[in-house]
Amino acid sequence: MMTVQASKSVKAIDEIDPDAPIFDPKAFRLNDEQAAIIATARELGQTVFAGRAAVYDREATFPTENYRDLHRAGLLGIAIPRKHGGLGADYQTYAISAAEIGRYCGATALTWNMHVCSTLWSGPLADDLEMDAATRAEHERRRAAHYKRIVDDGAVYSQPFSEGGAAAAGGVAFGTEAKPVKGGWIVNGKKIFASLSGHADYYGVLCTEIAEGKKASRRNTLYLALPAKTDGISVAGDWDPLGMRGTVSRTLLFKEVFVPEDAALMPRGVYFQAAMRWPHMFLTLSPTYIGLAQAAYDFTVRYLRGEVPGTPPVKRRMYPTKQIALAQMQIKLEQIKAIWFQAITEARANPSKEQVLRAYAAQYSAMEGANEIATLAIRTCGGQAMLKSLPLERIYRDSRCGSLMLPWTAELCLDRIGREALYETGESDD
Numbered sequence: 252m253m254t255v256q257a258s259k260s261v262k263a264i265d266e267i268d269p270d271a272p273i274f275d276p277k278a279f280r281l282n283d284e285q286a287a288i289i290a291t292a293r294e295l296g297q298t299v300f301a302g303r304a305a306v307y308d309r310e311a312t313f314p315t316e317n318y319r320d321l322h323r324a325g326l327l328g329i330a331i332p333r334k335h336g337g338l339g340a341d342y343q344t345y346a347i348s349a350a351e352i353g354r355y356c357g358a359t360a361l362t363w364n365m366h367v368c369s370t371l372w373s374g375p376l377a378d379d380l381e382m383d384a385a386t387r388a389e390h391e392r393r394r395a396a397h398y399k400r401i402v403d404d405g406a407v408y409s410q411p412f413s414e415g416g417a418a419a420a421g422g423v424a425f426g427t428e429a430k431p432v433k434g435g436w437i438v439n440g441k442k443i444f445a446s447l448s449g450h451a452d453y454y455g456v457l458c459t460e461i462a463e464g465k466k467a468s469r470r471n472t473l474y475l476a477l478p479a480k481t482d483g484i485s486v487a488g489d490w491d492p493l494g495m496r497g498t499v500s501r502t503l504l505f506k507e508v509f510v511p512e513d514a515a516l517m518p519r520g521v522y523f524q525a526a527m528r529w530p531h532m533f534l535t536l537s538p539t540y541i542g543l544a545q546a547a548y549d550f551t552v553r554y555l556r557g558e559v560p561g562t563p564p565v566k567r568r569m570y571p572t573k574q575i576a577l578a579q580m581q582i583k584l585e586q587i588k589a590i591w592f593q594a595i596t597e598a599r600a601n602p603s604k605e606q607v608l609r610a611y612a613a614q615y616s617a618m619e620g621a622n623e624i625a626t627l628a629i630r631t632c633g634g635q636a637m638l639k640s641l642p643l644e645r646i647y648r649d650s651r652c653g654s655l656m657l658p659w660t661a662e663l664c665l666d667r668i669g670r671e672a673l674y675e676t677g678e679s680d681d
């Protein structure tokens with residue numbers, strides 16, 4: 252048994268703070284405003300959400316109390332411009348804040364992402380896209396109403412996108428249809444895995460506008476905020492999954508739902524433009540998993556040091572095998588953090604091909620890497636560490652869900668990187 256340790260390294264280890272920021276503001280050159288917003292998210296996660304996470308997971312119930320706290324802390328409006336009463340965070344600041352929340356409650360971070368995207372996509376992202384002056388003015392008026400509901404009333408938005416077919420992967424037009432009628436649309440369709448079902452105040456539905464006799468086209472995708480209590484909307488099916496249980500991602504059904512024009516979160520044609528020109532919009536599911544990767548690592552450090560609350564103070568850190576495993580986890584974590592930080596920092600309109608490939612690689616690294624680290628954590632900490640009384644097994648189960656998230660599943664990232672690295676647009680071997 253290896254028991255010798257240099258006193259210098261003991262002192263250095265004693266200085267480790269397992270709840271230190273994932274991205275140290277100085278080291279990663281974040282400004283004071285960014286650091287303050289991220290610190291708010293981290294402190295809420297650490298002091299409040301961590302203690303509630305086990306119950307939401309066990310009962311597969313929605314973290315309603317966390318959403319009240321997010322509202323009180325201003326975090327429901329994190330990406331809402333300051334002039335509308337929000338915190339005015341940019342993409343990078345939001346992404347790091349979401350990682351900090353995911354570190355303490357994966358389901359809260361993942362559902363918060365669906366909510367924040369309604370403001371990020373209609374806000375800073377839409378500002379980068381082309382619209383004529385009249386359309387932009389109309390969009391400004393409409394989004395102000397959405398923002399007011401969030402900031403003043405704590406309204407929560409979800410983002411039902413998936414339908415079980417090829418649409419969510421970007422292959423074909425959404426099957427959920429919006430038929431234009433006087434003053435708005437009539438929406439019919441079905442969304443599967445719709446996180447926040449029965450809990451959001453507004454469902455931010457991606458659907459296809461189809462006028463009578465016309466064909467469905469991805470170019471005509473609409474992003475509409477349907478008030479959850481509208482006639483014709485129902486929630487169906489049960490929810491008892493492996494992980495991310497608190498997301499309550501049940502099926503949503505829309506039957507002849509009238510939606511007024513002001514429900515548009517983006518003007519006509521702008522979602523399609525965003526999907527083409529602002530691809531990092533699909534990277535926003537990854538922050539949660541960066542948080543989970545960090546959480547698995549933090550747990551392992553604490554556990555091997557005999558410092559996990561509620562467990563006997565047995566140290567396991569003196570075994571070389573544990574030290575090597577932890578070193579492998581740390582290396583993996585730093586690799587994931589580095590590529591991911593770079594990708595979220597360069598998110599913008601019209602990225603270069605290299606930046607797009609890096610975004611896929613960052614998504615793949617975060618989603619697969621979080622689960623690899625959690626797997627290694629379980630093997631390293633051992634049987635007692637995977638009891639349901641401790642968070643590690645939840646982190647492990649939650650982390651398994653990352654690579655399933657469309658449109659950038661792990662498989663689709665591999666598919667796109669391989670193809671796009673070998674072919675220029677329009678090139679073929681025929």
Ligand SMILES: Cc1cc2nc3c(=O)[nH]c(=O)nc-3n(C[C@H](O)[C@H](O)[C@H](O)COP(=O)(O)OP(=O)(O)OC[C@H]3O[C@@H](n4cnc5c(N)ncnc54)[C@H](O)[C@@H]3O)c2cc1C
Pocket residue numbers: 365410411412413414415416417419420422443444445446447494495498500652654655656657658660661662663666
């Ligand atoms: C916890 C959780 C929460 C979720 N929350 C939401 C939400 O709020 N909103 C929402 O819209 N969705 C949500 N999803 C759904 C998620 O984004 C996927 O749509 C869902 O997991 C797809 O499941 P599926 O069985 O229909 O996959 P399929 O579409 O059958 O795909 C199975 C696998 O095949 C591969 N594949 C799919 N299409 C292609 C293709 N065209 N080419 C090559 N390979 C392909 C992918 O790798 C995919 O993982 C959530 C999922 C989970 C697990």
